Amino acid sequence: MKARVDKLLRKALAYHESGRVDQAEPLYSAVLEHDPNNADAWHLLSRISLQRGDWKAAAARVLQAIRMRPSIPAFHTSLGEILTAQGRPWEASLCYREALRLAPGHIPALVNLGNALQSQGQYRDACVAYWRAIQAQPDCAEAFSNLGNALRAEGRHDEALACYLEAFRLRPDQPEVAVNLAAAHLQLGHNTEAEEWARRALRSRPGLVQGLSNLSVALLNQQRPAEAEQAAREALAGAPSAAHLHSNLGSVLLQQKRFDEAEIACRRALKLQPGYPEATVNLGVALQFQDRLEEAAQEFAGVLRTRPAFAEAWTNLGTVRQSQGRNAEAAICFDEALARNPVHAKSHFCRSLSWLLAGRLAEGFAEYEWRWKVLSEMPRAWSRPRWDGSPLGGRRILLYAEQGLGDTVQFARYVPLVAARGGHVVVECQEAAAPLVRSVEGVAEVISQEAPLPEFEVQAALMSLPGIFGTSLDTIPARVPYMTVQPALVDGVRARLGEGSRLRAGLVWAGNREHANDRKRSIPIETLAPLQQIPGVEWYSLQAGEKAPAEIERAGRWMRGVLPEPCRVEDLAAAMSCLDLVISVDTMPAHLAGALGRAVWTLLPWAPDWRWLEDREDSPWYPTMRLFRQPRPGDWDGVAARVCGEVRELSIKASRSGTDEHE
Template sequence: MHSEQPAPASAAKRDQIDALLDQAFAAYEQGRLDQAQGHFQAVLALDPQDFDALHMLGVMAMQKRALPQAIALFEQAIAADPEAGMAYTNLGIACMESGQPEKALASFDKAVVLEPSVEAFFGRGAAQQALKQWAATEASFAQVLAVQPGHVAALINRGHACLMLQRFDDAVACYEKAIAIEPQRAGAFAGLGDALLSMQRLPQALAAYDRSLALKADQPDLLGNRASTLLKLKRLPEAIDCYEQALQLAPRNAIILSNLSGALRESARHAEALAMADRALEVDPKLGGAHMNRGNALLDMARLDEARQAFAMARQAQPTDVEVQWALGWTSLLAGDWATGLPLFEVRWKKPGFSSEPRGFTQPLWLGETDLRGRTILLHAEQGLGDTINFCRYAPLVAELGAKVVLEVQPPLKGLMRSLAGGAQVIARGEPLPAFDVHCPLMSLPLAFKSTPAHLPAPASYLHADPQQVQAVAARLAPRSQPRIGLVWSGNAAHRNDANRSMPLATLMSALPSSGVQYYCLQKDIREADLPTLKDRPDIIRLHDALQGFDSTAALLDQMDLVITVDTSIAHLAGAMGKPCWILLSRVPDWRWLVDRPDCPWYPSARLFRQTSWGQWQAPLQEVAAALPAWLASAPKSS
């Protein structure tokens, strides 16, 4: 007869544990959580290293937001079963929710090896995103989408990663797919707006932001981005209003405060812009953009020393930022500190939107540090015609160093430049370049020669009109019966600073005498708004064909007794020819005109008349009107 032997004690305990686990899982699934927790704890009383009990108690602790307890339980569960990928996934989730992304990433890295689930890859992507590991983030969410192509959260987060990687087309595709699946996700529209804004597709970005805000109104960061879009669209009042809406939701958001400062500055509300930048820096004293906007506001107010201090602070916060270096350099030049400004001015070649492209020559750049004797140097023009006229003065100095000088200029200036001393070979841009050993952009020559406002080449004149053209123009003009004054009141309308440096003809003529003077128009292009004034002032003589090129313009200018002009190439041409030239300048002019002085170190024949308030020409024009009687008394009356 056979009789059953009693099971070993361990087997009996195992049966008891299994029964308790069955009861615990059943209670958990039925929502009887207190009862489930009691059963799991009873299991641990029998076996403190039971994986299922430790793991489920961790899950329940995480659901109650008892994150430290959950983390401890998951770690005990992993100690009990180091191959349980699910525990690593949940440990990663708990660490992420408790703000420990590094520890979370280590757990998810284990999980995707042991149990490569969607949850594990998603969690790893979220941890990488928190750590700004953008390429890895994109790869993790791509793995989620390989398994579940319609995973909306993964699509949105992959879009964010592509956005940070500047893969804007991929980001747009992710966001649009997420929207197609789930059209009510505000985050997808917000991300789409950010991607479109980065692509400068501004109307579409604005529409995406509006859709996101319609779904979820209280998004201060999104409102800030929407405001930045409006700013780029030149819709300044709307942009400022939108920034202010964002600040109602987040009054201490330093970035929004700083961006509002920039918008106020663009609206010429300089004092308010300064105050807003100061508010941003109270919140975040190291915010480079706020220091930059503070500096710009101070610059606009002509508080140059304070502006330079602000730009220096911005440079400390963002030492490699090109715009910051440019601002500090430009303001230092304007303030007359060329030792600081000229080296920083070289960053212009890295500045986005700079008016000249780097030439890409293989020959080395010369900045004064090497001997030029017996070598050929190419001096090449950059930026505008006035810049070339201004800085070509250095070519004879380069020749004196023993170099053969090749001077490449814009085609309209080729003839005029032949009058320059020093024997340079003058060629027009676009013509074949001769062989040369080194090169230097014209506007880098002040740095090469270590120029300062007190020490720069400023001959009385260094460019001259062609004698034959002068003779031809002189024959065309009526005999001089009164002093001749040449007028220029506006420059290139496309110039970024045109609104500040140009004025209506009527504004200029309001300060000038209506008799006793022969006026000549020295500008080729006349704006439509000025045509009625010209029609009403037949005493302003226009010689259209004498303004078709710089050679003929120089010949006409040669016949003038005085030139009154705003800051254009004609101002530089008059100064280079040694003509008496009165230059009307905006509140904060180009750096070459410096500040707080009526004379010009570049042009001995020039006299400067400056605005005292932004956009207000009344004060400098009053000075012109007051100075004219004395000039007229000594001006030639006949010829």
């Protein structure tokens, strides 16, 4: 009889191990018909029930095995796995500990105990369990991989990466390990490596959902949103009920500025998993960019009630408060974020903008250096040491533009200070800005951003110079003009304009439509239409771009065109030099007029960019500039009415004095 039972059990086990559970199950039952007290058969039937998700039957069967042979550690481990599958990790850990009491080196119990502890947030204790498993079995790839997961959860990403690499060395055929390697590289900011590991996992197992998810994130971080969206949607096709995949798709859509679609994706994630923090934060961002600011704030605040240590949510709540013009509250949010995560780069960067807006320039520009941690790519100039402000002694220094044309114009003012430290100053900037940058005192050479880098010893970003020089509100280098335009270009514009006795004013009503904040800083041309009713003023369009003529035509042609097509920055500068007044929204021409020392009025949204500070009508950056702020969010009509009144007064003064020179 025993021989027959053993033969049946071996045959059933062979079927089971080959995945043919439907053939194994009746054989296990046959064993129990002959030997009802066969603990191994009860245990193996329990494993089949667990595979099928029948936890009640699985538990009943393994408990039978334990009653018959309570000293077998594998039985207690299986009971722990059943409890884990039911979402009862604390009870499961008791089972694993009992297995380890019986056999301290039992690998499955050690690994599963680590998993149970990790699911309860006890990452350090989990690491101990995995390490014990590795000591008992140094080639246990699963223990190395799971140890990597626990270390990653603790923020020990370099150590996690080392564990994953060892797991991959032991089991290169396991795509899950490649997935973990991709995730570790993502958290270290190694997006290219993350993409490579995700693709390796997918080559091993096409359609692997987590591989596609990691690939999507890696591509998104490399500013490849179309490819990222394709990977995100493929992942969703494989697991449509996975909340995190809907949230990931929301992130992809956010980067593509498809905010309404992002909102839908995030709400789907939250329907599947109510309260899911990452999806809630993404939803808040989608609402924020639809200007539904208070709704966005409520989403972020809701996350923080249940997860107060979530630095990203604190930071996003801060950016909402900034958009609402509540900068002091925003600063508190960024401080809260950094109290929870002192190295959270986005929080540092946002706090720098808050400090700069508040006029705390020395602190703000020092904190502004955190922007480099936010960028996905480092400037090519970083091949040489960063200049610290020390005497240059004739060394060649490369100063480079890193952001928009307006930033280049604004911070080129620091070149004379750098040259005064004894340096041969080479400026790398946008091709469009090069002619005017060449006119700045102290510039020895100008190269475009597309040109090969010249020889140089040290480097600095133009926007890092205020921090290097310790700039405060009282020490801003504000002597204007610090840029000049070729006299021949100015003479050409004057000839086209001809003689005139009326006030000549130029208008810029829109910025770069690709700018993240353009919807708030640009003004519909119709809003400025009342300006045409002011007597004694000739209006000129300083709006560059293909759409400008059509907009002027639609508005009734009350402005004259003065710019050639195509228009270069120096053409714009020449036109400004022939006008009495420039009125511009917050975009490059406002900076250019200020750098040229022209009278310029800058029209600002309710929550302006940091450089315009708070609650003042002048700018310490540009002595010839006046600021016109929205009296309430979105109120461009109020700005236009005030500008109309001021222009009318200016026109009256001009007609009385009989001169075209105005402050």
